[in-house]
Amino acid sequence: MEPILVYGFPLGSSMGLVAALEWLGQPYRLSRVDMLADMKTEAFARLNDRQETPVLITDDGRGLTETMAIAAYPRLAALRRRIEANLAVRFALAIENGETPTGSGAMRGQVPLGDVIARFAGQPS
Numbered sequence: 001m002e003p004i005l006v007y008g009f010p011l012g013s014s015m016g017l018v019a020a021l022e023w024l025g026q027p028y029r030l031s032r033v034d035m036l037a038d039m040k041t042e043a044f045a046r047l048n049d050r051q052e053t054p055v056l057i058t059d060d061g062r063g064l065t066e067t068m069a070i071a072a073y074p075r076l077a078a079l080r081r082r083i084e085a086n087l088a089v090r091f092a093l094a095i096e097n098g099e100t101p102t103g104s105g106a107m108r109g110q111v112p113l114g115d116v117i118a119r120f121a122g123q124p125s
Contacts, residue, residue: 001059001060001061002026002027002028002029002059002108003028003029003056003057003058003059004028004029004030004031004056004057004111004116005017005018005021005028005029005030005031005054005055005056005057006030006031006033006047006053006054006055006056006057006113006116007030007031007032007033007053007054007095007096008032008033008034008035008039008052008053008054009032009033009034009035009096009097009098010035010036010096014053014054014092014096015089015092015093015096016092017054017056017092018030018088018091018092018095018096019086019088019089019091019092020088021106021107022087022088022091022092022103022104022106022107023088024106025104025106026106027106027108028106028107028108029107029108029109029110029111030095030107030109030110030111031110031111031112031113031115031116032095032098032110032113033053033113035053038113039051039052039053043114043117043121044113044117046117046121046122047063047116047117047120047121048063048065050065052065057116057120061119061120063120088103088104091103091104095107
């Protein structure tokens with residue numbers, strides 16, 4: 001099984017992880033979470049009791065979580081402009097915007113959130 005990255009929109013903190021998965025070039029899947037609706041449900045809490053994205057379901061079915069990244073530091077603006085020119089980062093941003101861009105070919109498709117919860121929620125971290 002490929003790992004599954006559960007990422008949030010709009011403007012979740014997962015963009016860097018999607019870009020990193022693209023850079024890695026290994027097979028993976030994505031599951032898109034509406035941060036304004038899906039993330040605060042009891043069902044999602046079974047994936048991450050903090051009810052945050054991102055969540056990575058590893059290739060062996062374990063769930064790994066991390067806190068949301070903090071955005072507003074002024075010096076990051078120039079760095080972000082340089083990073084956003086990268087093809088993998090542009091791919092990740094397009095994914096977060098709900099588009100279907102062509103990436104490296106490593107992303108094997110989206111997995112509905114309900115399917116991820118049904119299969120992996122409650123797995124020990």
